[in-house]
Amino acid sequence: MVFLSVLTPVLAVILCLVIGFMLLKPREAASMSTGKPASKSENFRPWVDQDLQDDTEITAREDEVGDWMDSSEEDLPHVPYSQKRYSEEMMLQRSQDFYTLMNDRRSVRFISPDPVPREVINNVIRTAGTCTAPSGAHTEPWTFIVVSDPEMKHQIRLIVEEEEEVNYRHRMGEKWVHDLAKLRTNWIKEYLDVAPFLVLIFKQTHGILPNGKKKTHYYNEISVSISCGILLAALQNAGLVTVTTTPLNCGPQLRLLLRRPANEKLLMLLPVGYPASDATVPDLKRKPLDDIMVYI
Numbered sequence: 221m222v223f224l225s226v227l228t229p230v231l232a233v234i235l236c237l238v239i240g241f242m243l244l245k246p247r248e249a250a251s252m253s254t255g256k257p258a259s260k261s262e263n264f265r266p267w268v269d270q271d272l273q274d275d276t277e278i279t280a281r282e283d284e285v286g287d288w289m290d291s292s293e294e295d296l297p298h299v300p301y302s303q304k305r306y307s308e309e310m311m312l313q314r315s316q317d318f319y320t321l322m323n324d325r326r327s328v329r330f331i332s333p334d335p336v337p338r339e340v341i342n343n344v345i346r347t348a349g350t351c352t353a354p355s356g357a358h359t360e361p362w363t364f365i366v367v368s369d370p371e372m373k374h375q376i377r378l379i380v381e382e383e384e385e386v387n388y389r390h391r392m393g394e395k396w397v398h399d400l401a402k403l404r405t406n407w408i409k410e411y412l413d414v415a416p417f418l419v420l421i422f423k424q425t426h427g428i429l430p431n432g433k434k435k436t437h438y439y440n441e442i443s444v445s446i447s448c449g450i451l452l453a454a455l456q457n458a459g460l461v462t463v464t465t466t467p468l469n470c471g472p473q474l475r476l477l478l479r480r481p482a483n484e485k486l487l488m489l490l491p492v493g494y495p496a497s498d499a500t501v502p503d504l505k506r507k508p509l510d511d512i513m514v515y516i
């Protein structure tokens with residue numbers, strides 16, 4: 221009896237905790253499904269898609285909030301916009317022509333040393349970056365570093381090859397090496413010395429305003445990736461080739477070598493030039509339209 225009377229308050233407390241927990245759970249679930257935040261701290265980065273969470277978004281904490289400042293352009297005027305409207309036949313022709321052009325794009329790892337006019341590089345980067353690519357809240361979170369200096373290209377090659385050798389030999393495991401085998405790639409990257417231009421694209425994880433405050437760069441990785449896609453199309457249109465590379469673990473060293481600030485992270489490295497006269501590419505097949513598109 222004595223034992224039971226001691227146990228009763230303990231059981232009552234446990235029961236209260238279980239009921240409280242059950243009552244709280246649905247509220248949390250509801251706030252998640254409506255997208256409405258449950259508390260101020262959870263509300264801090266509402267634009268971040270949980271699915272896309274990685275280290276690419278800003279990492280400001282609430283105690284740093286004074287270092288940040290956001291848009292002062294609320295009164296931005298809006299101006300009329302129109303675009304040339306083509307006939308349906310013309311649209312069909314243009315879409316077919318663009319497809320034909322882009323269908324010839326390949327990742328080329330054998331690049332000619334022949335010089336490429338600098339103004340062409342300016343134009344393709346202008347196309348990718350200065351006005352045509354969209355960016356989250358129009359933050360334009362990209363920096364394009366164009367390297368033509370032979371010594372600097374060689375320094376880049378040394379860094380990339382050293383890290384890539386470790387990636388291939390140790391870091392990435394058998395499956396990764398096996399999946400890449402058909403491409404016949406390895407850690408030797410001759411094109412880094414040979415290509416007339418290397419374009420290194422950095423995403424800015426945040427901006428720095430003239431007053432030193434930080435500016436949020438929403439969806440910076442997606443924005444820069446779109447810009448890179450436009451850059452690839454512009455290169456193809458100009459008759460140049462590249463290979464999209466994402467040199468793993470090289471970012472910090474390359475950032476230091478190129479004297480880029482800490483808010484810039486290397487997203488892609490593109491060697492750019494004409495294809496070498498003896499260039500080859502793997503005979504890859506692409507998925508047909510029916511496999512990739514669903515009309516609803």
Ligand SMILES: Cc1cc2nc3c(=O)[nH]c(=O)nc-3n(C[C@H](O)[C@H](O)[C@H](O)COP(=O)(O)O)c2cc1C
Pocket residue numbers: 325326327328329403405463464465466467501504
């Ligand atoms: C995000 C991304 C990363 C890539 N990284 C590398 C890379 O590090 N090295 C490389 O040789 N190719 C790289 N590639 C190129 C792919 O291997 C190539 O696009 C793919 O094999 C299809 O060939 P294609 O571009 O000729 O159609 C990358 C491509 C993408 C989209």
